[in-house]
Amino acid sequence: MVSTPHVVPGPDGAAVLRERLGDRVVSDADVARSYATDATAPPRPAPDDFTVVRARDEGDVVAVLEHAQATGTPVVPQGARTSRAAGAGALDGAIVLNVEALGGVRDLDPLEGLAVVGPGLVNADLKAAAAAAGLFYGPDPASWRTCTIGGNVATNAGGLCCVKYGVTADWVTALRVVLPGGEVMRTGHRTAKGVAGYDLTGLLVGSEGTLGVVTEVVVRLRPAPDPALTALGVFDSLDAAVAGVAALRADRHRPCLLELMDRTSVRAVQAFGDHGFPDDAEAVLLVQADRPGHVAQDVARYAELLSAAGATDVAVADDEQESQALLEGRRVMSTAFEAMGGRIAEDVCVPVGRLADLVRGIQAVATDEQVLVPVGGHAGDGNLHPSIVYDPTDPDAVRRAMRAFDRIVRLAWSLGGTMTGEHGVGALKAPWLEEELGRAEVARQRRLKAVFDPGGIMNPGVVFEA
Numbered sequence: 001m002v003s004t005p006h007v008v009p010g011p012d013g014a015a016v017l018r019e020r021l022g023d024r025v026v027s028d029a030d031v032a033r034s035y036a037t038d039a040t041a042p043p044r045p046a047p048d049d050f051t052v053v054r055a056r057d058e059g060d061v062v063a064v065l066e067h068a069q070a071t072g073t074p075v076v077p078q079g080a081r082t083s084r085a086a087g088a089g090a091l092d093g094a095i096v097l098n099v100e101a102l103g104g105v106r107d108l109d110p111l112e113g114l115a116v117v118g119p120g121l122v123n124a125d126l127k128a129a130a131a132a133a134g135l136f137y138g139p140d141p142a143s144w145r146t147c148t149i150g151g152n153v154a155t156n157a158g159g160l161c162c163v164k165y166g167v168t169a170d171w172v173t174a175l176r177v178v179l180p181g182g183e184v185m186r187t188g189h190r191t192a193k194g195v196a197g198y199d200l201t202g203l204l205v206g207s208e209g210t211l212g213v214v215t216e217v218v219v220r221l222r223p224a225p226d227p228a229l230t231a232l233g234v235f236d237s238l239d240a241a242v243a244g245v246a247a248l249r250a251d252r253h254r255p256c257l258l259e260l261m262d263r264t265s266v267r268a269v270q271a272f273g274d275h276g277f278p279d280d281a282e283a284v285l286l287v288q289a290d291r292p293g294h295v296a297q298d299v300a301r302y303a304e305l306l307s308a309a310g311a312t313d314v315a316v317a318d319d320e321q322e323s324q325a326l327l328e329g330r331r332v333m334s335t336a337f338e339a340m341g342g343r344i345a346e347d348v349c350v351p352v353g354r355l356a357d358l359v360r361g362i363q364a365v366a367t368d369e370q371v372l373v374p375v376g377g378h379a380g381d382g383n384l385h386p387s388i389v390y391d392p393t394d395p396d397a398v399r400r401a402m403r404a405f406d407r408i409v410r411l412a413w414s415l416g417g418t419m420t421g422e423h424g425v426g427a428l429k430a431p432w433l434e435e436e437l438g439r440a441e442v443a444r445q446r447r448l449k450a451v452f453d454p455g456g457i458m459n460p461g462v463v464f465e466a
């Protein structure tokens with residue numbers, strides 16, 4: 001069904017919001033609809049009744065949250081809508097508050113090694129601004145060319161280089177946040193150290209838009225590494241590939257990228273375009289070095305470690321161009337899976353020592369449920385993204401895919417892991433949260449949410465079931 005979003009939920013609310021925000025309230029139904037869904041696979045249907053506000057400054061955010069609190073209207077904070085966890089899609093009767101226009105680098109201080117940025121700044125643009133000053137911002141979700149820093153903060157995003165540089169939380173030092181009712185809150189510090197009071201920055205990073213709307217982010221910057229070089233290892237045994245992961249992680253100079261693709265992923269990527277992976281590989285590992293002054297030496301050592309672990313073939317890039325070419329197959333992985341049909345994207349994370357058990361367990365689930373499940377992702381962190389591929393027009397296939405999804409979550413738990421390493425709980429995995437954390441813990445977290453959001457208007461149904 002084609003939905004026709006209302007301009008503003010509630011008869012009085014419409015007039016009030018329009019009066020305060022004018023054309024920031026989207027009045028064109030087609031434009032509004034383009035803000036209704038995010039990148040969750042499978043896509044969620046858009047509701048009929050929602051409003052889109054495109055904030056231009058913090059004052060607009062304050063106005064929306066004052067209005068929302070007063071009228072009990074749900075608010076969905078929104079960045080670039082690349083959420084994989086159904087965290088940023090419109091809800092029935094809600095205001096979708098898009099903050100992409102609150103971008104820009106507001107300050108960059110090389111002495112302190114920090115940047116102050118708007119939440120709408122695209123991750124790649126922050127990296128570029130840091131690089132122009134000879135500095136480096138680490139977190140690099142595979143969606144880095146489109147996703148925003150606000151979205152990264154809200155999901156505590158990871159990415160390909162976490163194995164060396166950590167996740168978003170490791171880089172965020174202070175925030176400005178607008179709370180329900182419109183109060184502006186500041187957390188954290190801009191100094192190198194700061195331990196006054198509770199770490200509310202840490203609480204807000206990863207809160208998935210359920211506590212408030214981030215309107216400014218202070219991030220740490222580090223001296224820039226050297227351009228990375230890539231090595232590729234091809235394996236005819238999964239255990240050997242996982243032994244390679246362990247050896248590379250244990251290296252004194254840890255790689256800045258350590259990614260795995262299993263045999264189904266390799267075939268899926270090769271079917272999408274020739275990226276030079278042998279079709280009969282059981283697994284491939286991609287590894288990168290970027291240590292200033294030692295890149296060639298490190299990547300050569302990584303290549304030796306790959307061979308020692310049992311790689312049947314190892315390729316090492318000599319320059320940046322070759323390096324990018326070797327990595328391209330991994331970069332197109334998600335698109336290659338999408339081209340295969342309906343899919344559910346997973347995000348489980350286990351202790352690195354249990355990786356082989358995870359991949360083998362997933363392969364067994366795929367066989368049992370007669371679905372295709374290519375597995376790839378951030379092996380260096382134990383964080384993989386199995387994609388359950390199925391025919392969405394076949395009700396039985398949909399049932400089997402959903403069963404596979406549930407079984408993979410339980411498999412991760414049984415191996416000492418979590419159902420989400422970096423995409424977040426969203427609405428997608430909210431039904432599983434209590435099983436992972438326990439009833440008492442979820443009740444405690446709900447009480448914590450109520451401190452910030454007593455009316456429960458912030459992104460209801462995300463993280464906690466509504």
Ligand SMILES: Cc1cc2nc3c(=O)[nH]c(=O)nc-3n(C[C@H](O)[C@H](O)[C@H](O)COP(=O)(O)OP(=O)(O)OC[C@H]3O[C@@H](n4cnc5c(N)ncnc54)[C@H](O)[C@@H]3O)c2cc1C
Pocket residue numbers: 038039076077078079080081082083084087088099119140141142143146147148149150151152153154155156157158159160208209210212213214215334422423459462
């Ligand atoms: C191809 C592809 C690859 C991806 N690869 C990775 C990866 O490697 N690592 C990874 O971690 N993720 C990855 N993702 C998921 C996604 O890109 C991240 O979750 C990203 O952080 C979302 O940013 P966004 O700007 O798109 O936010 P949105 O999708 O718009 O929102 C995400 C969540 O943040 C909240 N939010 C957004 N902005 C604010 C704000 N200013 N204040 C408060 N809450 C806010 C939303 O309510 C929602 O809950 C990938 C997604 C795609 C499509």
